[in-house]
Amino acid sequence: xxxxxxxxxxxxxxxxxxxxxxxxxxxxxxxxxxxxxxxxxxxxxxxxxxxxxxxxxxxxxxxxxxxxxxxxxxxxxxxxxxxxxxxxxxxxxxxxxxxxxxxxxxxxxxxxxxxxxxxxxxxxxxxxxxxxxxxxxxxxxxxxxxxxxxxxxxxxxxxxxxxxxxxxxxxxxxxxxxxxxxxxxxxxxxxxxxxxxxxxxxxxxxxxxxxxxxxxxxxxxxxxxxxxxxxxxxxxxxxxxxxxxxxxxxxxxxxxxxxxxxxxxxxxxxxxxxxxxxxxxxxxxxxxxxxxxxxxxxxxxxxxxxxxxxxxxxxxxxxxxxxxxxxxxxxxxxxxxxxxxxxxxxxxxxxxxxxxxxxxxxxxxxxxxxxxxxxxxxxxxxxxxxxxxxxxxxxxxxxxxxxxxxxx
Amino acid sequence: xxxxxxxxxxxxxxxxxxxxxxxxxxxxxxxxxxxxxxxxxxxxxxxxxxxxxxxxxxxxxxxxxxxxxxxxxxxxxxxxxxxxxxxxxxxxxxxxxxxxxxxxxxxxxxxxxxxxxxxxxxxxxxxxxxxxxxxxxxxxxxxxxxxxxxxxxxxxxxxxxxxxxxxxxxxxxxxxxxxxxxxxxxxxxxxxxxxxxxxxxxxxxxxxxxxxxxxxxxxxxxxxxxxxxxxxxxxxxxxxxxxxxxxxxxxxxxxxxxxxxxxxxxxxxxxxxxxxxxxxxxxxxxxxxxxxxxxxxxxxxxxxxxxxxxxxxxxxxxxxxxxxxxxxxxxxxxxxxxxxxxxxxxxxxxxxxxxxxxxxxxxxxxxxxxxxxxxxxxxxxxxxxxxxxxxxxxxxxxxxxxxxxxxx
Numbered sequence: 001x002x003x004x005x006x007x008x009x010x011x012x013x014x015x016x017x018x019x020x021x022x023x024x025x026x027x028x029x030x031x032x033x034x035x036x037x038x039x040x041x042x043x044x045x046x047x048x049x050x051x052x053x054x055x056x057x058x059x060x061x062x063x064x065x066x067x068x069x070x071x072x073x074x075x076x077x078x079x080x081x082x083x084x085x086x087x088x089x090x091x092x093x094x095x096x097x098x099x100x101x102x103x104x105x106x107x108x109x110x111x112x113x114x115x116x117x118x119x120x121x122x123x124x125x126x127x128x129x130x131x132x133x134x135x136x137x138x139x140x141x142x143x144x145x146x147x148x149x150x151x152x153x154x155x156x157x158x159x160x161x162x163x164x165x166x167x168x169x170x171x172x173x174x175x176x177x178x179x180x181x182x183x184x185x186x187x188x189x190x191x192x193x194x195x196x197x198x199x200x201x202x203x204x205x206x207x208x209x210x211x212x213x214x215x216x217x218x219x220x221x222x223x224x225x226x227x228x229x230x231x232x233x234x235x236x237x238x239x240x241x242x243x244x245x246x247x248x249x250x251x252x253x254x255x256x257x258x259x260x261x262x263x264x265x266x267x268x269x270x271x272x273x274x275x276x277x278x279x280x281x282x283x284x285x286x287x288x289x290x291x292x293x294x295x296x297x298x299x300x301x302x303x304x305x306x307x308x309x310x311x312x313x314x315x316x317x318x319x320x321x322x323x324x325x326x327x328x329x330x331x332x333x334x335x336x337x338x339x340x341x342x343x344x345x346x347x348x349x350x351x352x353x354x355x356x357x358x359x360x361x362x363x364x365x366x367x368x369x370x371x372x373x374x375x376x377x378x379x380x381x382x383x384x385x386x387x388x389x390x391x392x393x394x395x396x397x398x399x400x401x402x403x404x405x406x407x408x
Numbered sequence: 409x410x411x412x413x414x415x416x417x418x419x420x421x422x423x424x425x426x427x428x429x430x431x432x433x434x435x436x437x438x439x440x441x442x443x444x445x446x447x448x449x450x451x452x453x454x455x456x457x458x459x460x461x462x463x464x465x466x467x468x469x470x471x472x473x474x475x476x477x478x479x480x481x482x483x484x485x486x487x488x489x490x491x492x493x494x495x496x497x498x499x500x501x502x503x504x505x506x507x508x509x510x511x512x513x514x515x516x517x518x519x520x521x522x523x524x525x526x527x528x529x530x531x532x533x534x535x536x537x538x539x540x541x542x543x544x545x546x547x548x549x550x551x552x553x554x555x556x557x558x559x560x561x562x563x564x565x566x567x568x569x570x571x572x573x574x575x576x577x578x579x580x581x582x583x584x585x586x587x588x589x590x591x592x593x594x595x596x597x598x599x600x601x602x603x604x605x606x607x608x609x610x611x612x613x614x615x616x617x618x619x620x621x622x623x624x625x626x627x628x629x630x631x632x633x634x635x636x637x638x639x640x641x642x643x644x645x646x647x648x649x650x651x652x653x654x655x656x657x658x659x660x661x662x663x664x665x666x667x668x669x670x671x672x673x674x675x676x677x678x679x680x681x682x683x684x685x686x687x688x689x690x691x692x693x694x695x696x697x698x699x700x701x702x703x704x705x706x707x708x709x710x711x712x713x714x715x716x717x718x719x720x721x722x723x724x725x726x727x728x729x730x731x732x733x734x735x736x737x738x739x740x741x742x743x744x745x746x747x748x749x750x751x752x753x754x755x756x757x758x759x760x761x762x763x764x765x766x767x768x769x770x771x772x773x774x775x776x777x778x779x780x781x782x783x784x785x786x787x788x789x790x791x792x793x794x795x796x797x798x799x800x801x802x803x804x805x806x807x808x809x810x811x812x813x814x815x816x
Contacts, residue, residue, distance in 0.1 A: 003429070003756035365427040365756055367763065367785060385794035387460055394461020398762035405760055406458060407465020407478065408485040408505070408634060408660075 005336040005363040005400045008242070008295045009286060009329075010392075012065065014058060014250070015304025015345030016319060017357040017376045021312055026303065026347070027358070027375035030319035034326035035339060035360070035374035041330075042337070042362030044371040045384025047392070048354070049342055055354040056389075058304070061342035062256045064389030066297070067240070068233060076158060076228020077252065082148035084255025085140045089230045094156045094187060097226040098139070098147040099164065100219035103199060106171050111164070112145040113219035114211075121207045122219050123147060130197045132190050142251040149224060151190060157183035162225035163195055172221060191224055198222050235261030236295070240393065241402060247286045248299035249278065257297060265289055278302070279325040287328060290335060299342075300325075307345025315347060329362075336363035336399050338392065339374065359384060359392070365399060413744040413771040413808045416650070416703045417694060417737075418800075420473065422466060422658070423712025423753030424727060425765040425784045429720055434711065434755070435766070435783035438727035442734035443747060443768070443782035449738075450745070450770030452779040453792025455800070456762070457750055463762040464797075466712070469750035470664045472797030474705070475648070476641060484566060484636025485660065490556035492663025493548045497638045502564045502595060505634040506547070506555040507572065508627035511607060514579050519572070520553040521627035522619075529615040530627050531555060538605045540598050550659040557632060559598060565591035570633035571603055580629060599632055606630050643669030644703070648801065649810060655694045656707035657686065665705060673697055686710070687733040695736060698743060707750075708733075715753025723755060737770075744771035744807050746800065747782060767792060767800070773807060 018025040048054065049061035050070060059080045060070035078095035089095055100119055102110040123141035130137055136152040159179040163172050175191040177184035199221050202208060208218035236244045238261070245265050246257025254264050267281045279300045286298045300322060306315035329337055341357035358379035360371075369383035380386070387395070397403045426433040456462065457469035458478060467488050468478035486503035497503055508527055510518040531549035538545055544560040567587040571580050583599040585592030607629050610616060616626035644652045646669070653673050654665025662672050675689045687708045694706045708730060714723035737745055749765035766787030768779075777791035788794070795803070805811045 365754065367428055368431065369788065383454075383788040385454070385788065391460040394459075395762065396461075398461050398463055401757050401759075401761075403461065403463040403762060405463045405465055407468030407482060 010338045014301045017341040017344035019346040026315040032323045038362040039374040040372040044382025046356035047359045049389035056343045067393030075231045077226035078228040079230040080255040084251030085142040093230045094151045096149040099223040100145045102217035103221040110217040114217040116219040158227040159184040160188045164223040242294035244295035245293040246297045253299040279322040283325040310350040312347045418746045422709045425749040425752035427754040434723040440731045446770040447782040448780040452790025454764035455767045457797035464751045475801030485634035486636040487638040488663035492659030493550040501638040502559045504557040507631040508553045510625035511629040518625040522625040524627040566635040567592040572631040572633045650702035652703035653701040654705045661707040687730040691733040718758040720755045
């Protein structure tokens with residue numbers, strides 16, 4: 001091992017961090033043999049990705065960890081999701097996240113349309129048939145029941161409300177302007193028009209008739225939320241002098257990576273995230289990428305989904321299976337390895353929480369501490385203490401000797 | 409020992425902090441018997457002098473540790489260096505750091521003129537013979553190959569580039585304005601005129617003829633850098649109600665002390681910094697000063713130089729020798745003792761790094777923790793946790809019961 005690393009791999013175990021249930025957490029229970037070895041040979045700590053007590057989204061937390069202050073650059077989830085599914089968003093576009101949902105007798109009966117996954121036909125119909133004068137409408141499906149919507153044109157605003165009723169049994173919400181500008185009022189009308197056009201178009205589509213026959217909830221409506229103006233984000237390479245890549249499957253993370261100037265390296269299309277094999281494919285791709293990139297961000301998503309499902313055992317199993325993907329990390333030379341999570345997703349609350357996440361840094365020159373395991377119950381004893389997400393890139397850049405001296 | 413200290417001694421082991429090499433650091437290896445005793449009887453922690461991942465200069469870090477936010481008061485190294493060598497700088501002056509260098513056939517062949525040290529004759533010639541209409545030129549030698557330059561007059565600006573080519577084998581860089589003001593353009597012209605006048609004046613000087621005869625590189629040029637407008641810094645005594653002094657040999661540190669209103673107490677002239685004897689002289693001076701001053705800053709420089717040289721053994725030896733100078737500290741009554749570093753200077757990178765530095769506080773009323781050694785591998789376990797440089801003075805003032813209550 002040389003004295004100073006010259007590359008960085010940043011592995012984000014999405015939502016892996018948790019609260020104790022009976023004194024145990026999934027990370028502590030999973031037996032993360034390989035990550036424990038890195039923790040043991042590295043420096044550890046806990047991290048508030050956005051700030052203490054701030055419950056982060058995956059978007060705001062990833063921005064922060066990449067060194068982009070979310071309070072400056074975060075303009076809603078839509079822009080990032082839209083870029084992630086491959087829409088070539090432009091500054092000033094209004095972008096949204098969308099769910100396919102099921103509406104029966106005017107009420108939303110399933111906010112995810114039975115976690116519908118084959119939405120090609122439905123998305124195609126929306127793209128072709130929904131029309132609003134003066135506005136370009138770009139619609140693209142994502143994984144599962146997810147999709148993205150972009151409005152492009154003059155006189156649009158993101159100052160509008162969501163149409164997602166949040167709870168089943170309620171009608172789709174009408175979109176309202178949240179300020180008094182004519183742009184916001186106009187955009188709310190555009191969104192409401194799209195909502196009702198979609199209902200008319202989708203319900204009778206063959207794909208939905210087939211689902212009904214099989215007793216599955218049809219994807220006959222869309223819930224539109226997370227309006228945001230596409231921001232201007234200074235490119236990663238310009239900011240840090242590092243050529244960076246992102247390995248991820250979730251559209252949101254891919255979108256964040258792309259908008260920050262990271263090159264997206266696909267590992268396969270729309271893969272299933274809930275098994276350890278996806279992690280292995282990602283890690284293989286990431287280790288290969290380290291030969292040509294200075295910085296690789298890897299996002300591994302399954303633990304977050306198990307957390308949202310409130311399934312302790314599934315989360316533990318996923319993490320346990322995933323650990324095998326980290327076996328080769330210990331052999332890396334000249335690479336600063338950072339392992340962390342973007343937020344906690346406690347199985348007890350089935351949602352993100354602000355509980356700090358464990359973070360480890362391993363590589364040449366790192367001051368080893370006494371922490372020998374990678375989990376949120378022990379990481380606080382480490383030499384990093386308690387940092388924030390925006391500290392990660394400055395600390396990492398310093399460890400690979402790429403910071404500029406402030407003063408002399 | 410009384411219940412509350414009433415004086416503070418702040419000892420800065422310049423650049424003493426390091427990264428582990430084979431699991432060891434110079435501080436941990438040196439066997440700091442006296443500092444270990446203070447650590448054992450005090451409270452310990454790690455400190456980001458400017459901020460996590462911010463690689464500090466000695467100037468910005470000393471400002472922060474003295475409680476002056478460098479983002480507010482730091483205007484470039486020149487002003488501090490100039491004050492340090494004894495130039496009576498005034499608000500609005502433009503000040504620079506200068507190296508004596510060797511130029512042969514138009515190229516810089518040694519950026520430090522063979523670490524020339526006897527520069528009295530050369531500096532005198534520059535002061536007397538270099539002339540630019542309408543501008544007062546004040547030039548003063550510092551230790552070794554270093555010097556300071558101050559321009560005083562109307563219509564000057566610090567928005568200009570350095571002339572240091574940074575690498576040998578290149579010509580002296582032309583100074584350029586970095587903004588469009590006539591002041592910046594004028595100042596760049598002044599600097600370029602000084603550069604070329606100096607070359608003409610110095611090359612034939614007897615001192616340089618003598619060096620050439622001995623096969624040494626002549627100090628026949630100057631590299632001008634770090635332009636800064638002299639800032640207004642609120643005096644230490646006004647800010648804290650403490651009469652303060654600084655004991656140091658490095659011009660930069662003396663300059664910072666003076667500009668913050670600390671009285672400079674010399675221990676001898678231009679002493680060699682690489683042995684422990686200098687530390688002993690400084691500590692004797694500092695302990696004597698505590699009889700008449702409320703606050704004494706002591707800067708001990710040798711470890712930083714060994715770090716810049718990449719010499720683990722030299723750094724360890726220097727620290728080991730220096731520790732003897734701290735023997736009498738344990739006997740102090742009524743004095744809050746603070747020992748820290750201004751930044752890490754890892755031997756592995758031969759430059760400053762942002763790795764946090766160890767800090768200990770020892771004195772009446774301090775909450776003792778379990779840390780029994782003063783080094784960067786263990787300090788993180790202490791009761792101070794991870795603080796920043798700007799926290800030092802407020803914590804210290806509170807421990808000597810000199811803070812004002814916020815609220816009632």
